[in-house]
Amino acid sequence: MSKVRVGLAQSTLALFVVTIGTVFFPVAGVVVPLAGASGWVAVLLAFFIALPWVYMATYVAGSATAPNWGQAVKAWLGPFVGRIFLMYFAFVWMWLGGLLLGQAGLVFHEMAMPRTPPIVLCFALLILVMRVGWHGLEVFVRTIEALAMFSILGLVGLLVGMLPLVRIDQLRPLIDAPPALIAHAAMFCLPWAMEGVLFALFIGVYARKRLGMGGYFAAAVGAAGFSLAFLTMMTVGVLGRGVTESYLYPTAILIQVALPGFFLEGVEMFMYPLWVVASYFKVGAAFIMVSESLAGVWQGFKQPYRTLLLGGVFMFIATRPRNIFELVASIGRVDNTFFMSFYFILPALALWVRVSRREE
Amino acid sequence: MQKTTRKMRKPVPVRELTKADIEKGQFSGNLKQDCDALRAVLSASADLKERTIKMSDGAPCAVLYFANLTNLALISESIIEPLQRHGGAQGILHIAEQVVHVPEYKAEGDIYQVACALSAGTVAVLLAGEAEALLLPLLELEQRPIERAIQEDILIGPHESFSESLGKNLAILRRRVGSPDLKIKQLMVGRRSRTTVAIIYLAEVAQPILVAEMEKRIQRIDIDFTYGINYLTDFLDDEPHSVFPTLRSTEIPVRVVAALMEGRIAVMAEGDGSALIAPTFAPEFLQASEDYFDRPLSATFFRFIRMVGLMISVFLPGTWLALVSFHHGILPTPLFNSIQSGREGVPLPTVVEIFVLILAFDLIVEASTRMPTRIGQALGIVGGIILGQAAVQAGLVSPALVIIAALTGLAIFTQPSITFISVLRLLKYPVLIAGSxxxxxxxxxxxxxxxxxxxxxxxxxxxxxxxxxxFNLEGELDIFIGVPKLWHAKRQKFLSPQNERRLDYE
Structure with a gap:
């Protein structure tokens, strides 16, 4: 069996883009209704809180000697508990991945292609995700590298392009909400940070060099949090609190109000690719994590059956929500229930690994 | 080097070409019988010449050769005349060392091997009482001289290209790389063509495992005939079914030399004026050899133009179609109105219109490629301008689409590699379908x-x-930016060259 290995810089970049994923579209819509113009503080706070968990994840991942994720988990927890953990991990990511697949189709349908059924768009993305799932993590990380050049430039260009439109009076005061409200808003951002932490745990197992991995991964998750906080601030600055609160995906509106020049009246032209690419990053990561976890649970579950079956399951989940409101609610439930649970599971896992290593 | 995922092919048993007893046979020492056996193996070819000579001591010997493959004057001067002046009593090796005036020789006892050597332009000398033939290579073919590259035109730098003679091509490389590190391994490919294939590499730089892998892949080829080295790419490629070439074909010696200096290897074959370079990376297809002879800033600019050309050639038609058909709301109103007014009276939907135009452009390109140069140029102009203009006037297509199709067609030809151009010509269609x-x-x-x-x-x-x-910063700088040569002091670590430093400058 050939060992899949990714470089530390590659993993860090992958972690950064997967953590941001599609979150940059709804982030302001989630925190601003709760914390007003101080929503950005809530985002920053949530990702700051998550940093110790990043170190825990890298500590656990760094101790792995097994060639893949499934075997690494079984080595940490033993074959029985390891399998249970893998099944839970796969279940959580499968559910989220399926819903994000649905989101990719529904949102693009609403934004740009009202005549094309969302299921067609979901299926198109699913083909990409299945294809990369078939090739595995190494190819997925390489596509991230190749695409990140465009998507990060697009994101930076978007933020810089928005600067002239920011109205400072809408941002004043930068911190107006009471700490309790900010903390409450931060609670809703914690699952996003945990998604990054769990991806760090997963990809850390495959990192070629592990020296300084904690620092790198913390920087990636921190940078993702900072970018999202900055985006939230920009959204409020440009659209104002009222408009931001009234949309589920305020970033889409933010992009539409930009007037970069004559040639394109809006910059949706750049937003559309960004949406597809971001959806690919997040759903692709979820697909690969689920696929690898299931391979760890049952080694006989080989390709292409694994990819084909998972594709069917992802598609099934993606088509469950009937509209965008149901979808957002479902994603919220998965995030707040299952991903939050890892804030307890991960320290327990780290402690268990530490105790086991001492005994050895 | 990472392990390759290429699967081993099942070896195909070699089919015997002629009567097995003759092929496996050895010379007997009976001159008449040996000559008859050789003629039988060679199926009594009309161009096989046999000259029987009485040596000075009366010993009979026979000189066999193919008339159109060998230098007749040299055979007469260097082989027949000396043989007539000397005796044959001291054996075949004495003749090779003391009598004939030919730089190389080989004694061979296998009839089939001698027949093969004769077909490759060797002269065979058979002596009565000797169970071995003396093989004296005197190949002479009328060959194309060293000319300018046809497929890869060079603006600045050396213009010479490879020719169909492997020997001449290797000599060109040897002249450019004076170092004794330049190694050449020769192998034979083709059951019937028996084409010589050469693996060329720098012993102190290239990874031995890379050379061994190439050798293994060549040895695995069991084919009747090869037209040249490009014909073998399917056997040497990691992904023979992919549209993307993983071996770079070039007819420019300086490009091969540059690749060798980086620790890569090249493969060439007799009768083919191009070399394959391995390993090859996709972004390198953006590089032209003149980039390294130009000023860094100019080279950077031209690489940027090629990058833009690549994006336009693959994505412009699809993006245009997507914008006009699905997302026209994001186009400025005056621009959209202008496009719509141009489409007035056009009976075809935009999708069909753009497909027809792009396909027409490819037809013109393909037709002009097959035509003689002057007619091809005329055909390009007629097709491109007159047909386009006529199609617009007839109301078959809109003017904006003619511009899009022309721009796409032009952008493709910004790429320096002909192999990559073929790939790009193909790739725009799936993008167009996806966009539609x-x-x-x-x-x-x-x-x-x-x-x-x-x-x-x-x-x-x-x-x-x-x-x-x-991602590799050093490599990326080399691909996208024409950095000064002084920055290229080290070879790319990625290829794990044995000798990392290539420049010392104070």
Missing amino acids: LLGIYGVVWALIFMLITVTAIRSFGYPYMFPVAP
């Missing part, structure tokens, strides 16, 4: 699909998208 079905979503879908495909490919075990993915 799913708008911008489809175009980005096609981009990601292509990226998954290319990032999954390996060239001799190395990731094909290097240095973009996996």
Whole structure:
């Protein structure tokens, strides 16, 4: 069996883009209704809180000697508990991945292609995700590298392009909400940070060099949090609190109000690719994590059956929500229930690994 | 080097070409019988000449050769005349060392091997009472002189290209690389063609495992006939079914030399004026050899133009179609009105219109490629301008689409590699289909699909998208920016060259 290995810089970049994923579209819509113009503080706070968990994840991942994720988990927890953990991990990511697949189709349908059924768009993305799932993590990380050049430039260009439109009076005061409200808003951002932490745990197992991995991964998750906080601030600055609160995906509106020049009246032209690419990053990561976890649970579950079956399951989940409101609610439930649970599971896992290593 | 995923092919048993008893047979020492056996193996070819000579001591000997393959004057001067002046009593080796005036010789006792050597332009001398033939290579063919490259035109730098003679090509390389590190391994490919294939590399730089892998892949080829080295790419490629070439074909010696200096290897074959370079990475197809002879800033600019050309050639028609058909709301109103007014009276839907135009452009390109140069140029102009203009006036297509199709067609030819041009000509169609079905979503879908495909490919075990993915700053600078030569002091570590430093400058 050939060992899949990714470089530390590659993993860090992958972690950064997967953590941001599609979150940059709804982030302001989630925190601003709760914390007003101080929503950005809530985002920053949530990702700051998550940093110790990043170190825990890298500590656990760094101790792995097994060639893949499934075997690494079984080595940490033993074959029985390891399998249970893998099944839970796969279940959580499968559910989220399926819903994000649905989101990719529904949102693009609403934004740009009202005549094309969302299921067609979901299926198109699913083909990409299945294809990369078939090739595995190494190819997925390489596509991230190749695409990140465009998507990060697009994101930076978007933020810089928005600067002239920011109205400072809408941002004043930068911190107006009471700490309790900010903390409450931060609670809703914690699952996003945990998604990054769990991806760090997963990809850390495959990192070629592990020296300084904690620092790198913390920087990636921190940078993702900072970018999202900055985006939230920009959204409020440009659209104002009222408009931001009234949309589920305020970033889409933010992009539409930009007037970069004559040639394109809006910059949706750049937003559309960004949406597809971001959806690919997040759903692709979820697909690969689920696929690898299931391979760890049952080694006989080989390709292409694994990819084909998972594709069917992802598609099934993606088509469950009937509209965008149901979808957002479902994603919220998965995030707040299952991903939050890892804030307890991960320290327990780290402690268990530490105790086991001492005994050895 | 990472392990390659290429699977071993099952060896195909070699079919015997002639009567097995003759092929496996050895010379007997009976001159008449040996000559008859040789003629039988060679099926009594009309161009096989046999000259029987009585040596000075009366010993009979026979000189056999193919008349159109060998230098007759040299045979007469260097072989027949000396043989007539000397005796044959001291044996065949004495004749080789003391009598004939030919730089190389080989004694061979196998009839089939001698027949093969004769077919390759060797003269065979048979002596009565000797169970071995003396093989004296005197190949002479009328060959194309060293000319300018036809497919890869060079603006600045050396203009010479390879010719069909492997010997001449190797000599060109040897002249450019004076170092004794330049190694050449020769292998034979083709059961019937028996084509010489050469693996060329720098012993102190290239990884031995890379050379061994290439040798293994060549040895695995069991084929009747090869037209040249490019014909063998299917056997040497990591991904023979992929549209993306993982071996770079070039007819420019300086490009081969540059590759050798980086620790890569080249393969050439007799009768083919091009070389294959391995490993090859996709982003390198943007590089032209004159980039290294030009000023860094100019080279950077031209590389940027090629990059833009690549994007336009693959994505412009699909993106245009997506914008006009699905997302026209984001176009400025005056621009959209202008496009719409141009389409007035056009009976075809935009999708069909753009497909027809792009296909027409490819037809013109293909037709002008097959035509003699002057007619081809005229055909290009007639097709491009007059047909386009006529189609617009007839109301068959809109003027904006003619511009899009022409720009796409032109952009493709900014690429320096003819192999890559073929790939780009092909790739725009799937993007166009995806754009016509799913708008911008489809175009980005096609981009990601292509990226998954290319990032999954390996060239001799190395990731094909290097240095973009996996990212390598040094490599990326070399691909996208024409950095000064002084910055290239070290070879790229990625290829694990045995000798890392290539420049010392104070």
